[in-house]
Amino acid sequence: MPTIIETKGLTKRYGPLTAVNDLSLAVEQGAIYGFVGPNGAGKTTTMRMLTTLLQPTSGEAWVAGHSVTRDQRGVRRALGYMPDFFGVYDDMTVWEYLDFFGACYEIPAATRANLIKDLLELVDLTHRRDDQVDTLSRGMKQRLCLARTLAHDPQVLILDEPASGLDPRARIEIRELLVELSRMGKTIFFSTHILADVAEICTQVGIFEAGRLVAQGGLVEMQRRLLPHRRLQITLLDKLEGAQAALLGREGVLEMKVIPPAQNGEPTTTQLLEVNFSGDDTSVSALLSHLVIQGYPVLRFTEAVHDLEDVFMHATKGIVS
Amino acid sequence: MNKATSVTLSERLTANPVILKELRGRMRGWRAFIVLTLYLLVMSSFVTLLYVAFAASTNTAYNGGSGQQIGKFVFAGTVGIELLLACFIAPAFTSGAISGERERQTFDLLRTTLLPAWSLVLGKLGSALLYTFLLFLAALPLQSLAFLLGGVEPMELAIASVLLVATAYLFGSAGVFFSSLMRRTLGATVLTYAFAIMATLGLPIAMLVMLPLTALFSYNSPGVLFQTVMIYGFGFLIMINPAATAIATEVILMEEQTYFFFTQSVYNPQTGNSIILPLVSPWLPYVGFALVFGTGLVLLSILAVRRTER
Secondary structure (H helix, E strand, O other): OEEEEEEEEEEEEEEEEEEEEEEEEEOOOOEEEEEEEOOOOHHHHHHHOOOOOOOOHHHHHOOOOOOOOOOHHHHHHHHEEEOOOOOOOOOOOOOHHHHHHHHOOOOOOHHHHHHHHHHHHHHOOOHHHOHHHHOOEEEEHHHHHHHHHHHOOOOEEEEEOOOOOOHHHHHHHHHHHHHHHHHOEEEEEEEEEOHHHHHHHHHHEEEOOEEEEEEOOOOOHHHHOOOOOOOEEEEOOHHHHHHHHHHHHOOEEEEEEEEEEHHHHOOOOEEEEEEEOOEEEEEEEEHHHHHHHHHOOOEEEEEEEOOOHHHHHHOOOOOOO | OOOOOOOOOHHHHHHOHHHHHHHHHOOOOOHHHHHHHHHHHHHHHHHHHHHHHHHHHHHHOOOOOHHHHHHHHHHHHHHHHHHHHHOOHHHHHHOOOHHHHHHHHHHHOOOOOOOOHHHHHHHHHHHHHHHHHHHHHHHHHHHHHHHHHOOOOOHHHHHHHHHHHHHHHHHHHHHHHHHOOOHHHHHHHHHHHHHHHHHHHHHHHHHHHHHHHHHHHHHHOOOOOHHHHHHHHHHHHHHOOHHHHHHHHHHHHHOOOOOOOOOOOOOEEOOEEEEEEEEEEOHHHHHHHHHHHHHHHHHHHHHHHOOEEE
16 A cells, blocks of 8 residues: 555654654555544644645655745645634534535536535535534534535545544444445544544554654554464363463463353353463463363353553553653 | 636625625624614714704805805715724724734644635734725715715815725734734733824824924025925925825815925025926825835734744
8 A cells, every 4th residue: 555644754743842852653545543642642733734734844854745944835735724613613504514614615607506515424414514514513513524524535534532522422423424435435533532443543653752652553464563462262160270270380471360150140150260361373372282281170161352542552651752 | 728717796706705804793783783874874974063053164155166165065074984984993803813812822723724824814904904994985975975066076086095994904014013023912002002192193293393493484594405305305204294294285275286296496595596496296105105114014014924933
C-alpha cells in the first residue's frame, strides 16, 4: 500500500517546550489510522501541522504527496479536517452551512444543491436540512461537521477527537460512518483516547506520548511486539494445587495466578489458572501435553487475547509534555 | 471556443462565498427590515427638526433666499449624519469580521478550505460596505428634499456621495485591519474606535495646537515660505479628516465658486509683490487619500490572514 500521509522529523517547539518531537510516521492509503495518546501528548499540534494551520519548527510532512510547508493549497485540496470543536455559525441553516463550505472549496453553485443532498443523506440529516445549525444535538452537529469535511471529496480525512463528548449511540454512529467512509476509499487519520474505538475499527495504530511516537503499526503486530508474553487460561476440573506445582519452574512460565470462581464466571466445581508464559506455539503445546500426561483433568486450555488497553499501558509511561 | 456569457452583478457578488453568507445572515428575517425602518424614522425626524428649527429662526416673509438656505441646511444635516455613520457604523460592521471567526472557532476551518485570504477579507469588507451603502441609498430621498427647497446642485450631491463611499471604505478597512490583528473582537473594536476618534477628532486637536502659531500672521509680516507652508499644512490636515473635508469643500464652493481647482495669492512683504498658490478643493485629495490608505489596510489584513501560525 502506498503511503498517503508521511512525516519526517516533524518537530514543533514553543520556546523551551517541545510539543511534537522528531515525529516520523507513515499512514497507508485507505487505512483507518488511530492516533492514540493521553491529553496533552501533542496530537492536536501534529494535526494542525498536517492541515497547514501551524508551521513546523523543523522537519517536513506530506499529505497525498503535497508538502505542508510548500504546497499548502495542494494539501488543502486533498484533505478534510474536523477539529475537536464544532465551529458552527449561529443564524445559519444546515443546508446554508454546507453550501457555504462547498463554495469555499470552489464547487460551482449549480452542482452544490445535489452535493448537499448527497452529503445530508450520507450523514442521515436530510430531515434537518432547513433547521438552524445551533438547534442540532451534539451528535448531529458532529455528523454535520463530518459532512462538511467531505464537501470536496478529499482523499484524506484528519479528524481530531471525532467521538469526544458524544453519547454512546452517537459515538457508535460516528464510528460506523468512519467505516463507511473507509469503504468509500478515504484514508482516515483520527486522534482519540477512547481505546475501544481504536480496537474496533482501526487498521493502523500510533501511540503518542509527550510529543513522541512510542509505537506504530497494525493492531495485531503491535500486540505481538509490545507484549511478547502470552496469557494462558487453563480450566481444571480438580487438582489445582498439583497442577500449579507441576508448572512451577517449567521453562517459559513467568507467573501463575488462581482466578477465584466468583470472578471467572465458571461453575464453582471447576478451577481456573492463569499463566503468564513466554514461548512459541510449540512450547505452549508442550506445556499442555505435560499437564495431560501427568493426569491433570484439563477441561479448557485457551490463550487470552490482549486488549489495546494492555498495549497502551505497556507502551506509555504516563508522561505528559 | 469561448461561449459568450453575460455575468450579472448578483452573480459576481455571490461568486464570493463570504459575501453570499454574510448577506444571507444580515438580511435574514425581520432584523434588516426593522433596522432600516428605525434608521429612516430617526433620519426623517432629524430632517423635520432641522426644517422646523430653521424655519422658526428666520422670517420667511421678508427673506426670499431662505428656501435655498433651508435646502442647504437640510442637505448639510443629512450628509453630516451619514458621515457619522460612515465613520462609526461601517467599522462596527467590520471590526468583528476576522476576530469573530476566530472566536467562533471557524477561522481554522476556513483556513483549511481553498478560500483565499483575499477572498475572505474582501468578502467581509464588501458585505459590510454593501449594507452601509444600503443605509446611504435609503436616505437619498431625504437628502433630495434639498432639491425641492433649492440651494443644492446635483454636483454637490454627487461629491457628497463620493465622500461618503470613500469614508465608509477607509473606516471599514480600518475595522477589518484591527480585526485581522486581534484575537478578540472586543480588542479589535476598541482599537478601531480609537482610530476612528483619532481620525475625526484629531484635526480639531491639531488646530488647537496650531492656533498660537497663526497669531504670528497678525503681529509680524511672515515670509512667503512660512505662509505657503501654513496654507498647505492646513490643507493637509483638512484632507485627512472627513468632516473638515466636507465643510471646507462647501466653503470653497461658496467662496471660490469651484468644485475642483482654485488659487490663492500670498503677499510677499520683502518685494511687495504677491505670488499665486495653486490649490485644490479638499474632497479630491481626501478621496485619493482614503483609497490609498484604505487599500493599504486591506492589503495588511490579507497578509495577517494568510500568515500561517508559528
